[in-house]
Amino acid sequence: xxxxxxxxxxxxxxxxxxxxxxxxxxxxxxxxxxxxxxxxxxxxxxxxxxxxxxxxxxxxxxxxxxxxxxxxxxxxxxxxxxxxxxxxxxxxxxxxxxxxxxxxxxxxxxxxxxxxxxxxxxxxxxxxxxxxxxxxxxxxxxxxxxxxxxxxxxxxxxxxxxxxxxxxxxxxxxxxxxxxxxxxxxxxxxxxxxxxxxxxxxxxxxxxx
Amino acid sequence: xxxxxxxxxxxxxxxxxxxxxxxxxxxxxxxxxxxxxxxxxxxxxxxxxxxxxxxxxxxxxxxxxxxxxxxxxxxxxxxxxxxxxxxxxxxxxxxxxxxxxxxxxxxxxxxxxxxxxxxxxxxxxxxxxxxxxxxxxxxxxxxxxxxxxxxxxxxxxxxxxxxxxxxxxxxxxxxxxx
Numbered sequence: 001x002x003x004x005x006x007x008x009x010x011x012x013x014x015x016x017x018x019x020x021x022x023x024x025x026x027x028x029x030x031x032x033x034x035x036x037x038x039x040x041x042x043x044x045x046x047x048x049x050x051x052x053x054x055x056x057x058x059x060x061x062x063x064x065x066x067x068x069x070x071x072x073x074x075x076x077x078x079x080x081x082x083x084x085x086x087x088x089x090x091x092x093x094x095x096x097x098x099x100x101x102x103x104x105x106x107x108x109x110x111x112x113x114x115x116x117x118x119x120x121x122x123x124x125x126x127x128x129x130x131x132x133x134x135x136x137x138x139x140x141x142x143x144x145x146x147x148x149x150x151x152x153x154x155x156x157x158x159x160x161x162x163x164x165x166x167x168x169x170x171x172x173x174x175x176x177x178x179x180x181x182x183x184x185x186x187x188x189x190x191x192x193x194x195x196x197x198x199x200x201x202x203x204x205x206x207x208x209x
Numbered sequence: 210x211x212x213x214x215x216x217x218x219x220x221x222x223x224x225x226x227x228x229x230x231x232x233x234x235x236x237x238x239x240x241x242x243x244x245x246x247x248x249x250x251x252x253x254x255x256x257x258x259x260x261x262x263x264x265x266x267x268x269x270x271x272x273x274x275x276x277x278x279x280x281x282x283x284x285x286x287x288x289x290x291x292x293x294x295x296x297x298x299x300x301x302x303x304x305x306x307x308x309x310x311x312x313x314x315x316x317x318x319x320x321x322x323x324x325x326x327x328x329x330x331x332x333x334x335x336x337x338x339x340x341x342x343x344x345x346x347x348x349x350x351x352x353x354x355x356x357x358x359x360x361x362x363x364x365x366x367x368x369x370x371x372x373x374x375x376x377x378x379x380x381x382x383x384x385x386x387x
Contacts (some may be wrong), residue, residue, distance in 0.1 A: 024331070050253055055248070059241035072241070077251045084255045147233035163222075167237045194226060201229040 032096035040087055042054035047087075051080055053099060057168070058104050058205040064163050065108045067097075069154050071115070101168075102106050102178050105160065150200040154193050161186050257356055301343050301379060303350075308335025310354045315339055316378075317350030324353040343381045350377055 032053070036045035038136055058079060062072035069071040082103050083090075090099055164175045165186075172190075226234070303315050313329040319341075320326040329337035329352075337352075351358045 044256065046257060051248070051251060051255075052243075055251075056240040057245045059243060060237075060239075063241050064237055069241075073247050077247070077254060078253055079255050081258050085258055120297075143233055144236040144239075147230075147237060163237070166234045191224065194224070194230060197233070198227045198230045200235060202227060 033092040036087060036090055036092065036096060039084070047084055050096070054100055055080070057097075057101070060109055061101070061104060061163060061168060064148070064151060065156075065159060065165060066111055066115075067148065071111050075111050076104065079104045079107045098174065098178065101164075105164075109156070110159075146201055147197065150197050153200060154196060157181075158181055158189045158193035158196070161189035162197070163192045166194075268305065300340050301381060302338065302340050303329070303352075303379075304336050304338045305323075305329070305352050305354070305359070306334075306336050307352075307354050310337065312353075312355060313337040314353045315341065315350060316353050316358075317348055319343055319350070324356065338378050343379070345381050348379050350379055 030049070034052060035046040035050050039050070055076065058076040059072055062068055062075045066072050066075065072110075079100065083100055086103075090096070151162075154162065160177060160179065164170050164178065165172070170178070172186050174185045175181075175186045179186065181189070288379060305313060306311055310331075313331075314324050315329060316322045316324055316372040329338055329364040331337050
């Protein structure tokens with residue numbers, strides 16, 4: 001399960017901003033829920049702090065899930081806008097990050113669906129397109145390059161479950177709640193994903209289309 | 210083996226990972242950098258959405274009137290009452306001149322004051338237009354120009370809506386109307 005909001009607030013990594021100044025933090029130690037309340041009371045900076053706190057994680061998940069930095073940025077941006085729009089419906093008894101990820105997961109699914117429709121209409125070298133769409137900064141190591149390629153070969157359901165379990169480090173019950181799948185199905189997807197990834201990595205076939 | 214099988218009975222915890230996969234997972238856990246441009250764009254998008262929400266809640270008033278003064282709005286067809294143009298089948302032609310606007314939509318009691326429901330099309334001369342089918346009767350309306358409410362300053366008829374916000378009124382004549 002996602003860590004509690006207080007823990008998340010205290011342990012959240014500082015926002016990393018490239019090409020500009022470091023993002024200002026609204027209030028160190030303030031919980032997500034407190035920031036939500038401030039936002040609902042009209043404090044725009046509070047929501048900016050929520051963005052700075054969670055954007056790196058959202059971009060990480062979306063980039064790994066979609067295999068495209070551009071698509072990931074779009075999905076994350078849509079997610080935060082939807083979160084802001086629905087903020088009054090947020091139940092503060094639940095971790096904010098869980099709610100955020102529920103929306104993010106759905107945005108990523110929508111993006112994949114759109115891409116499948118688009119790819120049916122446009123004949124292209126998909127592998128080349130995917131490689132071209134990931135900036136070099138996101139593939140700093142050979143290991144990462146291999147696993148990113150291998151991830152693309154998983155079916156979306158398995159990739160989603162694998163990332164939530166092993167990269168976001170969520171419990172199975174939490175993943176099931178976020179994805180709408182049964183815990184047993186999530187476990188199966190994660191196991192199949194791991195088996196497939198291990199095959200691809202050990203055989204050096206991560207770059208195979 | 211099916212996804213429906215209960216894996217809790219098979220695995221109490223995750224099966225061991227190969228060194229290669231464990232190393233790969235570690236590399237995937239590195240945060241993605243956030244570009245200043247993306248952050249700025251997101252915050253602008255949130256701010257735009259926030260303005261739209263405020264608009265939907267009719268919390269406008271003075272800001273909307275100020276925007277109205279800033280935008281020169283004219284009706285394409287002669288009518289100083291805001292009864293813009295009623296064609297066949299009660300199709301009403303709405304037009305507003307806003308050459309600097311990025312988006313314009315029509316809102317009113319006929320679409321629940323939803324800024325996204327009826328976007329206007331931009332013409333080369335800076336005018337934005339839309340044709341809407343409306344039933345006979347009086348309809349309160351306004352334009353949303355870049356998320357800001359803009360009443361039709363040339364409409365002589367105006368009325369307070371349920372929230373006390375002035376809006377323009379279009380009258381569609383016909384059976385059942387006025």
